[in-house]
Amino acid sequence: MKRSSLPLLTTIAVLVFFYFPLVLVTIESFNASKYGGPWTGFSLRWYKTLFTDAEVFRALKNTLIVGVVSTLVSMVLGTVAAFALHRFKGKLQAAHYGLIYLPLVVPDILMGISLLLFFVALKVELSLVTISIAHISFCISYVTMVVLGRLQDFDFSVMDAAQDLGADRLTAFRKILLPLLAPGILAGGLLAFTLSIDDFVITFFVSGPGSTTLPVYIYSMMKHGSPPVINALSVVLLAVTFVLVLYSQFLNHGGKENA
Amino acid sequence: MRKLIPIVIIAIIAIIVFSSGKSETQKILRIYNWADYVSDDVIKKFETEYHCQVVIDTFDSNEAMLAKLKAGATGYDIVVPTEYTVNVMIDDGMLIKLDPAKIPNLKNIDTDYAKLMRDGKMEYSVPYMVSVTGIGYNPEKVPDFTPSWSIFLNESYKGRMTLLNDMRETLGAALKSLNFSINTTNDAELEEAKNLVICYKKNIAKFDVDEAKRGLVTGEFFVVHGYNGDLQQIIEEAPNIKFAIPEEGTSMAIDCMVIPVGAKNVDLAHAFINFIHEPENCAATMEEVCYASPNTEAVKLLPEEFRQNEAVFPKKELIAKCELIEDLGDDNAKYTKAWDQIKSAE
Amino acid sequence: MPTMIPRRRREEWLLTLPTFFWLTLFFIIPTVIVLAIAFKPAAPHGGFGEGWTLRTLMELGNPNYPAIVFRTLWISAVATALCILIALPVGYCLARASRKWRQFLMLLVVIPFWTNFLIRIFAWKQVLHPEGILKKTLVALHLVAPDATLLYNAGAVMLVMVYTYLPFAILPIYAAAEKFDFSLLEAAQDLGSSRLGAFYRIFIPGIRRGLLTATLMVLIPALGAYVIPDIVGGPTSEMIGNKIAQRTFVDRNLPHASALTGLLLVTVLVVTGGLYVLVRMRKIPRALGRSLAATGTGNLTTTAENTAPVTPESIADLVAEEEKNKEENAEEDAT
Numbered sequence: 016m017k018r019s020s021l022p023l024l025t026t027i028a029v030l031v032f033f034y035f036p037l038v039l040v041t042i043e044s045f046n047a048s049k050y051g052g053p054w055t056g057f058s059l060r061w062y063k064t065l066f067t068d069a070e071v072f073r074a075l076k077n078t079l080i081v082g083v084v085s086t087l088v089s090m091v092l093g094t095v096a097a098f099a100l101h102r103f104k105g106k107l108q109a110a111h112y113g114l115i116y117l118p119l120v121v122p123d124i125l126m127g128i129s130l131l132l133f134f135v136a137l138k139v140e141l142s143l144v145t146i147s148i149a150h151i152s153f154c155i156s157y158v159t160m161v162v163l164g165r166l167q168d169f170d171f172s173v174m175d176a177a178q179d180l181g182a183d184r185l186t187a188f189r190k191i192l193l194p195l196l197a198p199g200i201l202a203g204g205l206l207a208f209t210l211s212i213d214d215f216v217i218t219f220f221v222s223g224p225g226s227t228t229l230p231v232y233i234y235s236m237m238k239h240g241s242p243p244v245i246n247a248l249s250v251v252l253l254a255v256t257f258v259l260v261l262y263s264q265f266l267n268h269g270g271k272e273n274a
Numbered sequence: 275m276r277k278l279i280p281i282v283i284i285a286i287i288a289i290i291v292f293s294s295g296k297s298e299t300q301k302i303l304r305i306y307n308w309a310d311y312v313s314d315d316v317i318k319k320f321e322t323e324y325h326c327q328v329v330i331d332t333f334d335s336n337e338a339m340l341a342k343l344k345a346g347a348t349g350y351d352i353v354v355p356t357e358y359t360v361n362v363m364i365d366d367g368m369l370i371k372l373d374p375a376k377i378p379n380l381k382n383i384d385t386d387y388a389k390l391m392r393d394g395k396m397e398y399s400v401p402y403m404v405s406v407t408g409i410g411y412n413p414e415k416v417p418d419f420t421p422s423w424s425i426f427l428n429e430s431y432k433g434r435m436t437l438l439n440d441m442r443e444t445l446g447a448a449l450k451s452l453n454f455s456i457n458t459t460n461d462a463e464l465e466e467a468k469n470l471v472i473c474y475k476k477n478i479a480k481f482d483v484d485e486a487k488r489g490l491v492t493g494e495f496f497v498v499h500g501y502n503g504d505l506q507q508i509i510e511e512a513p514n515i516k517f518a519i520p521e522e523g524t525s526m527a528i529d530c531m532v533i534p535v536g537a538k539n540v541d542l543a544h545a546f547i548n549f550i551h552e553p554e555n556c557a558a559t560m561e562e563v564c565y566a567s568p569n570t571e572a573v574k575l576l577p578e579e580f581r582q583n584e585a586v587f588p589k590k591e592l593i594a595k596c597e598l599i600e601d602l603g604d605d606n607a608k609y610t611k612a613w614d615q616i617k618s619a620e
Numbered sequence: 621m622p623t624m625i626p627r628r629r630r631e632e633w634l635l636t637l638p639t640f641f642w643l644t645l646f647f648i649i650p651t652v653i654v655l656a657i658a659f660k661p662a663a664p665h666g667g668f669g670e671g672w673t674l675r676t677l678m679e680l681g682n683p684n685y686p687a688i689v690f691r692t693l694w695i696s697a698v699a700t701a702l703c704i705l706i707a708l709p710v711g712y713c714l715a716r717a718s719r720k721w722r723q724f725l726m727l728l729v730v731i732p733f734w735t736n737f738l739i740r741i742f743a744w745k746q747v748l749h750p751e752g753i754l755k756k757t758l759v760a761l762h763l764v765a766p767d768a769t770l771l772y773n774a775g776a777v778m779l780v781m782v783y784t785y786l787p788f789a790i791l792p793i794y795a796a797a798e799k800f801d802f803s804l805l806e807a808a809q810d811l812g813s814s815r816l817g818a819f820y821r822i823f824i825p826g827i828r829r830g831l832l833t834a835t836l837m838v839l840i841p842a843l844g845a846y847v848i849p850d851i852v853g854g855p856t857s858e859m860i861g862n863k864i865a866q867r868t869f870v871d872r873n874l875p876h877a878s879a880l881t882g883l884l885l886v887t888v889l890v891v892t893g894g895l896y897v898l899v900r901m902r903k904i905p906r907a908l909g910r911s912l913a914a915t916g917t918g919n920l921t922t923t924a925e926n927t928a929p930v931t932p933e934s935i936a937d938l939v940a941e942e943e944k945n946k947e948e949n950a951e952e953d954a955t
Contacts, residue, residue, distance in 0.1 A: 019815060022713035026725065029710050029786070033732045036743035036783070039753070043746060049511060052492030052751055070329075092639050099635035103628075111636050114643050120836070120892060121651075122844020124861045125881050128868055129650035132878070135346045136653060152646045155639055215738055216846060220868075224304045224349040225329060233738045237851065239309035239332055239484045242746070249739040256734045260727065341872040344667060433769035434750070475855050479772045493751040494771075610871050617858060617866075618684035 037253060044246035051242035061247040071248070074232035081143055081218075081228060082211040085150035090204040092151070093158025094196075100159070101166040118156045126153060127220030134221060141223025149221045150211045157210060158203035165199030301326040303542050306339060306350040308332060308529070309484050310507060311403070313562035316555050324545060334483035335440045343368065348536035351543040357528040358442075358601040360399045361392050369398045370533045376544035379551035379569075387568035390598060391528060399530035400547050403503070403565035406526045406588055406596055407443055408519040410487060410505035415496040421518035423451035425497055426474040435497040436489070437474060439481035441613035442599050444471060446525045447499065456525050456597040459605040468612040472619045481617075490515050506564035506585045517585045523595030528568070560586075651885075657878035668874050676875040680883060685863075689883065692859040695774055695849075696842035699781035703789040703838045704831065706782070711793030711830070712823070716802065726794075733787035741851050744780045745771065748852070772854030780852050781842055788837035796830020797823075832899055836892060843888055860884050 043051060047058035065071060096115060100108055118126065130149050131141075139145060173195075177187040215230035222231055236245050301324075305312075309332040317328050331350075333339040336359040343353070355363060363369050374380055380396060387401055388394045411419050416431065426435060437444045446456040448467040458464060479495065480486065487504055489495035491512045498505070505517045531550070533543045549555060556572035561580060566573070566587050573581065581587060588596075602609070658676055660668035679685075714725055732740065747754050748770040758764045770776060800823065808818040824831070846861030853859075860880060867877035 022709035022716070025706065025709040026713040029706060029790075030725075030728055032783070033729070033786075036740070036747050037732070037735070039747055040739070040743045048492075050488045050491040051746060052494075052749070073329075092642060095635050096639035099632060099639075102635070103632045107632065107636060111640060114648070115639065118643070118647055120840055120888065122840060122861070122884060122888060124844045124846050124864055125651070125654070125885055126647070128864060128877060128881055129654040130646065131345060131868070132657060132874065133646070133650035133653055139346070140348055141346050148646055152643065155642065159639070209734065213737055223347050224306070224331060225302065227331070230736060230738055233736065233742075234847075235332060237485075237738065237742055238334065242488070242742075245739070245742055246746075249736075249743065252736055252739060256731060260731060260734065335870065337870045337872070341869045344872055345868070433767070433772070478855060479769060480854050492749065494749060610873070614684055617855070618687050620687070620856060 037249075040246050040249050041253070044243060044250045046243055046246075049241055049243070051246075061241075061243040062251075064244050065247045065251070068244075070227075070232060071229075074227050074229045077143060077146075077226060078212050078229040081146050081150055082208050084147045085154050085211045086204050086208040088147075088151045089154035089158050089207045090200055093155050093203055093207075094162050094200050096155065096159045097162035097166055100163055115156050115159050118153050119160075123214075123216040124220075127217040130217070131220040141221055141226065143226045145221045145223070146218055146226060146228065149217050150214065153214075153217065154207035154210060157206050158200075161203035161206060162196065162199050165196055165202075169195065301539055301542060303328045303352070303539055303546060304350045305330045305546075306333060306343075306347075306353045308354060309334065310504060311354065311529075311563055311565075313559040315562070316550070316559050319555070320546060320549050323549075324542065326539075326542060328546075337441070343534065348534075349538055350534055351537040351539050352546055353532050353534050354402055354529050355532060356599065357391050357393075357399070357401075357530060358599045360530050360532060361601050363532065363534070364393060364398050368534055370535055370537060370540060371397055372400070372533065372547075373544060376541070377548045377551070379548050382551055382553060382556075382569045382571040384568040384570045387528060391530075393530075399532045400551070401568050402529045402531050402550070403560075403563065403567050404526065404528050405501045405503055405565050406519060406593075407438065407447070407499065407524050408502055408505070408517055408585075410490055410498045410500050410508065410515055410517050412490060412493075412496050412514065413516050414514065415493075419516075419518070421520050423447050423520045423522055426477055426499075429477060431496050432477045433479050434495050435478045435499075436480050436482050436486035436495055437471075437478050437499045439483050441609050443525060444481070444499070444616075445609060445612060446597075446599065447520075448474070450520070450524060450597075451522045453522070457600045457602060459602060459608065461608065464608055464612055468616060471616050475616060475619065501565075502585050502588070503563050503565035506583070509585070510564070519588055519592050521592075521595075523592075523597070525599050526593070526596040527599060654878045655882050655885075657874055658882050660875050660878075662873050662875045667872070676879045679876070680879055685880075685883075688858060688860055688863055689887065691774070691857070692843060692861075693887070695777055695781070695857070695859060696839055696845070699778045699785065699842050700835055700838045702778065702782045703786050704793075704834060706786060707789035707793045707834060708824075710790050711797045711827070712819075714790070714794045715797035715800065729787055729790055737784060738847065740784055741780055741848060744776075744783060745852060748776060748779075771852055772857075774853070774857040776852040776854075777845075777849050777857050777859075780848050781838075781845065784848065785838040785841060788841075789834040792830045792833035792837060793827060794830075796827035796833075800826045828899060832895060835895060839891060839895075840888055843891070844884060860887075 044061060045057050045059070046054050047056040047060070048054070096111070100112055100115075126149070130145070130152070134141060134145050169192075173191055174187050177191050178184065182190065212228075213230065215234060218228050218231055219234065222228065227235075233245065233248065236248075303324075303326050305328060307330055311332075312330065317330075320326075321328055333342065336356050339353065339355060340359060340362065343350070360369075374396070377400065380400065383396070383401060387404065388396060391399070391401065393399050409421070409423075409425065411425075413419060415434070416425075419425065425431070426437065437447070442456075445464070445467050448470040449456050449458060449463065452463070452466055452470065454460075454463045454467065458467075483500075484504075486495055486498045487500050487508050490498050490505075490508055502517060502519070505515070509515050509517060531547050533540060533547075537543055550559065551567075551569055551572075553569065553571040553575055556567050556569045557575040560567050560572065560576060564583075564586050657668055659672050659674065661671060661673045661675065663669045710729075714722055714729075717725060746752060749755065750769060750771070755764070755768075755770055758770075759766050764770075804822050804826065805818050808822050809815060813821065844861050845859055846865055849857050849859045849862055850865070853862075860883065864877050864880045864884070867873045867880060
């Protein structure tokens, strides 16, 4: 039977739509003109400006610190929560689930402003600590959902079998459950890390002097900086994303062939 | 293989975090300032002389700056508000009293300007730069330009003009063109000004502070409402751009350096204020930011050509038509309300 | 064993308390504080005064606010509708592609989603620049007038929203389409249905859950959008998010910011709840599934599974399903 070519054409159009702005940014990053706009010649000076900008590296460092801290904490909290949700049913878990589900449907800006007012009310100084707290709060839900998805595919009789064979609960947990769940927990952590390093809105609300993260810095560059430097930064970030994704694909295939 | 990627990522992160962690032992002077409002060379000189690191965060309106400080952004050592906001901050107990003994260069400040300020004795604030707002334009695209706020009513430039995203400045422009005071609290006058800005709004692309001036160079905008020095900085890069002060008059602002309560390096902040008002440093800053500082000794060091630049040092008769924006206390709410209605008007 | 019950109970609390504590402290209490501040009077220089008042809530009735709420709703609705319309054929195409192609195409769809959000918006500012290549091309093709502006209007906001949120719509639709039994479509056509008719009456109901997830994944961030209208929007495309930010960061009117936040929350909950009710009320897909089963041409299990009534549990599944999608992407990176 003949299939419509419309879906394929739409997909191609969507991919063009997705990549056209990114290609343009890449080209513009080599434009010598200081304020962007008409092409005035090829230049690498914006990359030089970017790599000599100490602020970028400071912001990157802050981003990574917050990313690592919030990933680790939300991985632990989220995994524990997923266990509770999976093992127990009842009113408490229904409430627990609701609590974890809510941050997923609430717009970023609400979380940002409520945390800001909360910290102000408690007279907490805005810093990397407040940013990390905010990030952990929204990452927990994502990690929990991912790990929960894994647990649903998991056969708990293995645990019972191990205990029947004489292993105590802790050993069974450590030796059997954790290794089997590790990919799920890692996937949750990776998602949390991505969300954390990309977050702008919530961070913007709860960041204070000297705790500028990379997205917040990019935003201020968009307002005050010169466009070609942002373009150069975009190209660098794009390149990092591409390399990571392709590398993981490569590993993925390699792994399958070995298996 | 599966476990490799996280390890690689963590290793990269660790390298970045630790390799850039060396400079943290130095003292850090945190400044909260308008964008493009310092000379990088002067800042570098200060960093070397005082073995410290200067970190600058920027804001684009006094209101935004005040809100951020009130919302818990403590820890800045220097803030650069406009005079009318300085008074709010003094009244709210947000500022530290300055120690004049640590700022001997106060003697260089022109007392004529200091007299205009409520804090004329400079107990809490030291004037930094004086600015006026005006219009930057591209004469190729706007051949019939006349220095008047009425340009914003001209439909031929629809979608290619911008107004400042600052309620006092933009309502002030409308008030001036109606021949009212920039500090009016009269409801009828404010209402008229509000309706005028709503008419302006139909023709503008955006209310904006910092991005718009760059749009003048790239051809995105033809007419931009902005601060004289900001636009002059653009003109240095793109000489085809011109600046004019509307003949109906405009607002004038004295931006001051203050030390907020909660500053971590009060001594270093005093040293910075004094350093900036060292005549040669102040002259270098003026030449870079294209604003006039009320520092008489520094003005003497400026090249003749720069002193003649009317965009930086406006003519006396124009200055006479300018007004300083004042804090209106509870009547500020009237401006907020008018500004809201402007923003939500279709 | 009677001792098992308290132990189980203790274990449950031990596992539940950490997240319960954290989210109550840093999510529920702050949200309650925000909603409470809406009932406080505003102090002239920021912050809020003593006592309680209903004034702020009453002020939400002034004509400025409903206009902004209405604008927020229609911009978000149009952006969501466009995302779904575009994501449907793309999800379909991905699900029908061969394994190798599917993996490659998924990768291409996901990469923009992994790029920094602000950078994607900034890129569009340059694409839509009045002296930019797109404008020049459009003018050359006589599609727009030479003095038309592409930026700083509601259209630009919607376009950039579609750009940033489209992957969120494609992924759940693709996930649902992947499980869909395409022989149903062929069966329907054999029974005389047109190609488009079969697509509309069988494929769409069959991936209903995916569609619902996709709609929510786009609609919720769109309703709360702040950065996109701030950067590519103009004086007449301000949304609730911008107003909240203005009240917080410029006017220092925290009660107003809080009241607006409450309004946004209510809007999101009403829209989300409304969508669920709407989906639940549609009995047609189930009836269709039954009739197909009766004719013996359809695979009943697939259809029944995809058209189960929406209950709180299935809502939970929706999220889990969505998280699985994300997880799959995450895994692609992890493995």
